[in-house]
Amino acid sequence: MTNTVAVGLTDAEVAQRVAEGKTNDVPNRAARSVSEIWRANVFTRINAILGVLLIIVLSTGSVINGLFGLLIVANSGIGIIQELRAKKTLDKLAIVGQAKPLVRRQSGTAPLNPNEVVLDDVIELGPGDQIVVDGDVIEEANLEVDESLLTGEADPIAKDAGDKVMSGSFVVAGSGAYRATKVGREAYAAQLAEEASKFTLVKSELRSGINKILQFITYLLIPAGALIIYTQLFTTDAGWRESVLRMVGALVPMVPEGLVLMTSIAFAVGVIRLGQRQCLVQELPAIEGLARVDVVCADKTGTLTENGMRVSDLKSFTADHVENVLAQLASDDARPNASMAAIGEAYGAAPGWTATASAPFKSATKWSGTSYEDHGNWVIGAPDVLLDPASPDAEEAERIGAKGLRVLLLGSSDRAVDAPDAPGTVTPVALVVLEQRVRPDARETLDYFASQKVSVKVISGDNAVSVGAVAGSLGLEGETMDARKLPEAPEALADTLQEYTTFGRVRPDQKRAMVHALQSRGHTVAMTGDGVNDVLALKDADIGVAMGSGSSASRAVAQIVLLDNKFATLPYVVGEGRRVIGNIERVSNLFLTKTVYSVLLAMLVGLAGVGSKLFGTDPLLFPFQPIHVTIAAWFTIGIPAFVLSLAPNNERAHTGFVRRVMMSALPSGLVVGVATFTSYLLAYQGRTSTEVEQTQASTAALITLLVSALWVLAVVARPYEWWRVALVSVSALAYVVIFSIPLARKTFILDPSNVQLTVTALLIGLMGALLIEVIWWIQGRILGERRRLWRTAD
Template sequence: MTTPAVTSAAGLTDAQVAERIADGRTNDVPTRAARSVSEIIRANVFTRINAILGVLFLIVLSTGSLINGMFGLLIIANSGIGIIQELRAKKTLDNLAIVGQARPTVRRASGTKELPPNEVVLDDVIELGPGDQIVVDGEVLEAANLEVDEALLTGEADPIDKTVGAAVMSGSFVVAGSGAYRATKVGREAYAAKLAEEASKFTLVKSELRSGINQILRFITYLLWPAGLLTIYTQLFTTGADWREAVLRMVGALVPMVPEGLVLMTSIAFAVGVIRLGQRQCLVNELPAIEGLARVDVVCADKTGTLTENGMRLHEVTWLDDRAGDQTNPEIALAALAAADSRPNASMQAIAEAYPEAPGWTETASAPFKSATKWSGSSFGADGNWVIGAPDVLTDQDSPVAERAETVGAQGLRVLLLGQSDRSVDAPDAPGDVTPVALVVLEQKVRPDAKATLDYFASQNVTVKVISGDNAVSVGAVAGSLGLHGETLDARKLPSDQEPLAEVLEEYTTFGRVRPDQKRAMVGALQSRDHTVAMTGDGVNDVLALKDADIGVAMGSGSPASRAVAQIVLLDNKFATLPYVVGEGRRVIGNIERVSNLFLTKTVYSVLLAMLVGVVGLGAELFGADPMLFPFQPIHVTIAAWFTIGIPAFVLSLAPNNERAHTGFVRRVMTAALPSGLVVGIATFVSYVLANPGMSAPAELQAQASTAAFVTLLISAWWVLATVARPYEWWRVLLVATSALAYAVIFSIPLARETFLLDPSNAPMMLTAVGIGLVAAVAIEGLWWAQGRILGEPRRLWRER
């Protein structure tokens, strides 16, 4: 250990700062990896789907049929809604990021103060303490037992001692000691900025939803090519119809194949989730983290700062030696230790509040607190070498002092041992032989909302593991007071190999005396058993575990390093916010699954109908039979999607949804959408074949045949919506009923029928179409119940209260 360096490095003057700002020598790296406004607009306007719809829209306009170009409004709707929601989410995230970002302490000639990272300039002097994140590259000017962890950048597992002249890299963080460094590289020249943004510090959250949507889109793409080419050929070159009619029928076949709302609704669901969580002071650093926490089945919670509040209060100091005379009063030694600590942790802050008057001792050496060693101390020359830390670490675990401390800790109190060492605290073999002087008992207040949060996780079959550096008995007592039952284990007895460690973790609930490297190993062991693990924490000792967990959750009052690596930051420091995050994740997952069912069903029946009509067209060309026009014009498929997919999907994507998240997103969506889409497509085709009067028939009869097929499509597609909306509650019933009522209104108003090119005047055709539609609805209903059996999911018509 090194002797504390004397603070001497001067900071920049205001004139020097202004000069560097004018020259652009500033830390101009964005605080968040977020898209700019112009990027958001471009990303939502210039999409592949908008391009396809735009080309089809121009083709329809060339025919002069403006009403059939109404699907072009989808381009405006898709872009406008996407832009608005993403801008709202960006504003929420940026505002929260400003509150939650790490603010380095910058020393300048005008004074020392905390500044936003982007206000740091080249050659600034930045002070460091435990838990501080290094925001720019630099050279150490002062070092007092300074140790830096660079594991997030280099993979080096052990903290590195930094002496004067050593280089420090942005993205690393201080684990012990204090010091200062001068910024030598800022902005995009800094080390972390040269690595891939965001991924340089932590891996992206695994998103089954994101990868599942991509799989579905690839599947749709494979369907679109053959169906599209066949439709284009048969409608334009085999029907012999007027070119305008043929073009409109071709576009009518192609438009519904495009899943125009699937990606949009997914983006909206995530964006609204970010906004809702932002209203609860929850910063989401990575959007899929909302989904990830909904899938979590194990939560590893730190005790201090999570189950208990950060602040502590000195409960009592118990002398361990009855000798009088030259024996130093332990309160005086505690006051000296507190005064000598420039960066006190919560325990030392409580001691400083109880003993604010320092005795005036001169510190000659210091040893900062480290999670790995669990003690700190100072040497005061003739006044002795004083250490304070875990009783079972500074003395033998079986000693009377350690046993007495454990008895006190069993009441849920934090117990530290104050002792005198026989050597300087910076000696290589410190603390050496420690003479116990007093037990320092601290009180931690249990968070009032902790029990309700733990009860919620228990009701959702989410296992909670309490992992703490405190005494195991004390941690177990706190957990027990919150109703968390299970065995407690001292982490010093944990096996180092992953498989036996995973066995132990399955058996025990509460762990004390856990080192930072053990926290990381415990997360890995749980993941090896296919658990989805969330880690909560606020200290520098939690950083590596937060980084490795599937979801890292940091407290807003925690260290800058812990906030930097976490995917979710609870800025209000409330553990009770986690159930809302879980609920939001479930809303996103469940609603996107419903929406995906609707859009994929539409794509399946559209492709199938186009293929069937195309095959008939090819057969007609080969055998000289009567060719077949596609049954619908663009306006038909546009209004069919309004109330069976578009508007209901938008409502369902934003609705409350507390259903538990399950894996197998793609399998469930495919199992639901493929059979339903096949039923709708076949029913519509049969209805059209029975009603089709042939190419030589008058236009009036062809319009009636198209209307008959349209009626069958509406009935069967509406029943798909009716099953997707289950389990019912009042607003879902209203949504389904409104959809049916909207089409009833369209058919009952003569102007609407004329505008939308509908002719339901042929009663026999309409009765046949309705009958086929009802048969399709019965088939879809039967499939819905059968799918529940196949997937092992109980089907319910009504939501249970």
């Protein structure tokens, strides 16, 4: 235990080091810069493909057919705006939730942002503090540091004066100070510490699913694209201008230009919405992760109850100055936890005894203490740990704890508190009764999780009876267990977790083991916590959720930080995740359906072209020019997809994203493609057809495509609400308007004047719509999903 007090830097010395660049210049957040956001949204593979096709179309002189080029502007502009908004929100929240080291300088000691630390600064440490730069310990009082984020070794390491500490580690017990020896990118563990402060979702089904879908699309595009390029340019004899336009008309709809964009927008808007609730999401897919959670492990203190405490009763077993002992213990604790802060507030000024040894509170031991020169050795902690659980005083503490109160034992010890076998024999002196207020929104939050079939496990270091009483008062059903009786074998531990709901006296290493045990049974686990004892479990859980008022170490490893400390924010995060997952699935159905029918149509026309070479039959021009596929996408995919990606959606998240999307989009795409090709074949007059007849054939094919594609939209939009019905109706009405206005028909190269062809096209489209409807109901049977036309209250 060192008593020297190191002097910090002067303002002039700080200014000199700043001028020399000896600052902690590691970025606060692992996020893309503005220029990187611009480049990432403008220079995309899809924009490049569309850009080349646009140049080809413009070379023909047909400006109206180049209208799809606006997709490049829309894709880039919307993506940039939403990502910049999300970045602004995240950066603001990150500053609020940032761990601020306590820096000692000659001008005073104050919390500073990590990037304001300079070389040779003196930084003070206490329990839960994260070490932000490398340094040498210059003061310590029972200082213990956890370096598990760097080394994987979970056991705390005692640090003496002269020992080195590394950035990314954190204090678990004691206090002290260290001098910064390496800052910024020179720090030994700067990159690791930065990595620990950001979130990488290893298992993002949504992201990996979309990648699989894009790979599938790429495999389809290559042969279909090559075939249509060959047939349109070398078999139709229609002139290079017409052939090029038809070729581009086939290629443009194959590109899923909005799928990745809509996914990014959905995530970005989710971050902005959660930011408005003071919820910091370290990386966008963390929203998806929490939506898939089926077990929430909640700490009691700071999660179900409020952080603040007050002393409600003192049961003294002796009249010997108990209040003085408590006041002195609280006074000697440099960084008191909530319990010691409440004791200090209750018992006022300390008598001024001289301490000879001290032992900080640790989650693993559940007690702290101080030895005094002329006043003995005093310990304070958990009664069932310091005493024989069968003793009368321990049983009294148990009875009080059964009311949901926290009980601490004050006792005298027969040996110094820093002795290797401390606390030794403890003589009970008093029971300190503390009360915490249950969060007013805790019950409502637990009820929400129960209604969503999400299991809640309360895991606390407090007395098991007390924890069980609090959980019971909140309506949480299930048995309570003292974690000291937990089996160590992973299989037996997993069985126990299935049986019990509430656990008390849980050590930090046990919290971590419990998370692993739940994951071994296929559960997706979220862990909430605010203390240094929660760090290991937070890091290993699928989703770690930290309270904003918690330790800097817990905030650093968590994927989501609730800056307003409200447990009740979690349902909104779950809801936002479900909105993102459900809506992206709908949007993916639309885009993949379009790609499937576009590729199929190209293949059928291409094969017909190859057949014409072999059998001497009339080759087929592709039915659509670029302007046709552009207007087809406006109201069957583009605008509806944008609305659906941002719409409310409270449906539970399910696994099997790729399977469900493929099962829906493939049959629908095949029906639309075959129906459109059939309609075109019936309307096509051969190579001798006039330009008017070719336009009428293209129009007939487009009518069939629009009718069947609109029904795909009608199916994807289910279950219906008034606005979903309005969305589908407005989309259909928009095409009625386009086909009704002469100027629009002329502009978009449409001719529905041949009544026979138009009626035939409508009938084929309606047959396709009927087949899509039947397939939707059959898919529900196969997937085991209840199909609903209208949204109900459940």
